[in-house]
Amino acid sequence: MSVPADLKYTTDHEWIKQEGDSVTVGITDHAQQQLGDVVFVELPEVGATLTKGATFGTVESVKAVSDLFAPVSGTVTAVNSALADGPDAVNSDPYGKAWMVKLKPNKPDELKALMNAADYEKSL
């Protein structure tokens, strides 16, 4: 079970990487293990506005549909289109190749409410 120390986390098993005034979002190793073989990822369009806690897409395994929840509010600046043809990257590289969206957060306080790695790991 991998929980990189340099990332932040949500109770919905998403990870967040802060890079300047941009954040990158994906789902955790725990989440991909729970899902099983991922076969489909649906992501928003660039420019979409996300609200913290609202669904912004879905990740589907063979058997199940799982919503993706926005960890913070903001505007989508990039979407990982490689996941359309290669959804299995979510299983093999959830923190790297399977990043899902990049956001420009518009409520910086929300970033403080995210869990650190130790707290996320404890919650599992």
Added chain:
Amino acid sequence: MTDMRRTPLYEVQKEQGGKFVPFAGYEMAVTFSGLMSEHAAVRERVGMFDVSHMGELIMEGPQALDALQAIVTNDVSKLVDGKAQYTVMCVDNGGIIDDLIVYREQVDRYFICINASRREADFQHIRQHAARFRCKVSDVSESYAQIALQGPKAAAVLCSVTAASVQDMPAFTWADLQVAGISKVRVARTGYTGEHGYELYCAAGQADALWRALFEAGQPQGIAVCGLGARDTLRLEMKYPLYGNDIDLEHNPIEAGLGWVVKLQKGEFVGRAALQAIKTEGPKRALVGFTMEGRGIPRQGYPIAVDGKVVGMVTSGTHSPTLGAPIGVGYVPAALGKQGTALQIVIRDKHVAAKVAATPFVNKSPKIREAEKQ
């Protein structure tokens, strides 16, 4: 899951890394190494499944055949000792109470395999309709475990642990054989995957030993232990119905594409008049298979639309590991059941293009399909 039941194969499957979920009141393994690899193993080599949750009944007595004939839709009189038959049973209005397999032991004794989720309903239904015949029905489910061995190498695996020439068994035949030193294993040439294979019934107390023996015997063939997840993707690729999804009390066998197990001429049975009327007038709906033209995976419960108007519903859907693409089945108005008909599947408010497809979705040997239609 403390009030869940466990089959006799729970411990060994836990050892083998099974991930368990509740199903029909049992803790069942949904996967071991992953759905995609388990599914591929069955299509390419051989897989083994615990299906001990299924129910087993015995119907016996001087009028056992008459009773069964009055209850199931297929013609049980066509069976001989050592043969089996797939059928459904209906209620008076033609709704399906279950799909099942009847194995004839003798003219006055039958072994019946029913769905786990329908055990109580089936037993009551059969008891009620058999009451006027000189026969007895017993629920023997607790005495049996069941293991499915499926795939092109299944025969090779089974041959290595039994003296009988099981590779030559025709589909829908069965025999009680000694397998892996276990004296009475009911070996049936049946399955729910579309591959050549067997379903083995043994005494509950022998199940662990039989499982381990088959697993060992399967190593040279690259056997995979498989769970309910792969069982579902395999059967859906073949458009085999799943009770509770594709067939239920709200649907009749004619519209479900199971008219071939309804033998209206064999004599009176529960639901016959209703099914005759449906056959004469033509069913209003049809269970069709479809593939996706747009991006999205169809799932049970998603509406089916045509020209923006909802006309039906998806009853089963998944990502097909063999096709590498989504597949689904669902009910549409009968007139829209033609191959190639354009449909839309409503996936989270989006109307995604789909098309009625030929089924089964994967190309199985015509011999396997013909044998099933005895």
